[in-house]
Amino acid sequence: MADRYGDDVLSGDWRAAGRRRAREVEAQTGMVLEDVETGWVGAAIAIEKSGGMHVVHLEDRRGKVKAFRLGPGFLVDGEPVTLTPPKAAGRAALAQARQASSRTASGSVAVQGAAARVAVGSRIFVEGRHDAELVEKVWGHDLRVEGVVVEMLDGVDDLAGAIRDFAPTPDRRMGVLVDHLVPGSKESRIVAEAARVDPSNVLVVGHPFVDVWQSVRPERLGMEQWPQVPRSVEWKRGICAHLGWPHEDQADIARAWQRILAQVSSYTDLEPALLGRVEELIDFVTAP
Known part of the structure; x- marks a missing residue:
C-alpha cells in the first residue's frame, strides 16, 4: 500500500534545503572574493602558506589588505565556493610572479x-x-x-x-x-x-x-581631504577631533598617529610631494 504522505520530512539534512552547495575553486591572484563572515570584498593579491595554513590576501577598493584562511566561506560572483590551495603548476607560477614583482614598500x-x-x-x-x-x-x-x-x-x-x-x-x-x-x-x-x-x-x-600626518593620503582614513584646522587649535588635536578620536593628552596623540601609520603599507599610501x-x-x- 502506497504511503500517501511520502517520506519523513524531518529525515535527512533538512537544514540544507534550498541552500546552494559550494564548489571547490583553486585560489588564484586577481580573482574577486567576498568573505561571507565579515563581508570583506577584495581582489586576491597573494596566496601563501603562513603558520602552517594557506591564506589569501584580499585588497579592497580603498587599498586596504586583509588575510583570510583558505577553505569554505567565500563567494565568487555571488556563488558560494571553497578555496583550495594552488596546484603544483599554480604554486610555481605564483612563486615566479612573487619573484618578478618582489618590491619593497x-x-x-x-x-x-x-x-x-x-x-x-x-x-x-x-x-x-x-x-x-x-x-x-x-x-x-x-x-x-x-x-x-x-x-x-x-x-x-x-x-x-x-x-x-x-x-x-x-x-x-x-x-x-x-x-x-x-x-x-x-x-x-x-x-x-x-x-x-x-x-x-x-x-x-x-x-x-x-x-x-598630512602626507598620508586622506582617503586611507575615510576622508576626501585633510580638514582645515583653525590657527587657534593645535593642529594634531584638531585633526583628532575631526576624526572623532580622543585628543586630551599626548598619549591620545601618540595612539592617533599609530592608527594613521597602520593605514600605510607602501608608497602608494603617501602623497607624491613627500615621496x-x-x-x-x-x-x-x-x-x-
Missing part, C-alpha cells in the same frame, strides 16, 4: 637575503619621531641595504647648529627633511640661513604639509 626591487649593511657616515635627519617612523616603514629596507641611518632633530629651530655639530664632509653627507617648507614660512627662513653653513655637503628639502623629497635625500646621501 618604497616600490624598489627588494634585495633578497641581504643582511643590513654596516652604517655609513652619511645620515638623513627628520624633525621628529613620527617622521622617522614613517620613513622607516616605507624606506626601511632600502636604507638598511645602503647602510644609511635616520636620526631625529627634535625640530629645526637650530638647523644651522645641527649642521655644524654633524660636521659634514664629501664622504659624510647630511640630508634633512623639513615639514611645511613653503615660501614665507618660518621654516623657509631657517633653511635659508642653514644653507649658508655648508652648501655642498648638505641637502635640505621639505614638503608642503603642516605635519607629516619625491625622500627619494631625493636617499640619492644624495648614497651617491658615490
Whole structure:
C-alpha cells in the first residue's frame, strides 16, 4: 500500500534545503572574493602558506589588505565556493610572479637575503619621531641595504647648529627633511640661513604639509581631504577631533598617529610631494 504522505520530512539534512552547495575553486591572484563572515570584498593579491595554513590576501577598493584562511566561506560572483590551495603548476607560477614583482614598500626591487649593511657616515635627519617612523616603514629596507641611518632633530629651530655639530664632509653627507617648507614660512627662513653653513655637503628639502600626518593620503582614513584646522587649535588635536578620536593628552596623540601609520603599507599610501623629497635625500646621501 502506497504511503500517501511520502517520506519523513524531518529525515535527512533538512537544514540544507534550498541552500546552494559550494564548489571547490583553486585560489588564484586577481580573482574577486567576498568573505561571507565579515563581508570583506577584495581582489586576491597573494596566496601563501603562513603558520602552517594557506591564506589569501584580499585588497579592497580603498587599498586596504586583509588575510583570510583558505577553505569554505567565500563567494565568487555571488556563488558560494571553497578555496583550495594552488596546484603544483599554480604554486610555481605564483612563486615566479612573487619573484618578478618582489618590491619593497618604497616600490624598489627588494634585495633578497641581504643582511643590513654596516652604517655609513652619511645620515638623513627628520624633525621628529613620527617622521622617522614613517620613513622607516616605507624606506626601511632600502636604507638598511645602503647602510644609511635616520636620526631625529627634535625640530629645526637650530638647523644651522645641527649642521655644524654633524660636521659634514664629501664622504659624510647630511640630508634633512623639513615639514611645511613653503615660501614665507618660518621654516623657509631657517633653511635659508642653514644653507649658508655648508652648501655642498648638505641637502635640505621639505614638503608642503603642516605635519607629516598630512602626507598620508586622506582617503586611507575615510576622508576626501585633510580638514582645515583653525590657527587657534593645535593642529594634531584638531585633526583628532575631526576624526572623532580622543585628543586630551599626548598619549591620545601618540595612539592617533599609530592608527594613521597602520593605514600605510607602501608608497602608494603617501602623497607624491613627500615621496619625491625622500627619494631625493636617499640619492644624495648614497651617491658615490
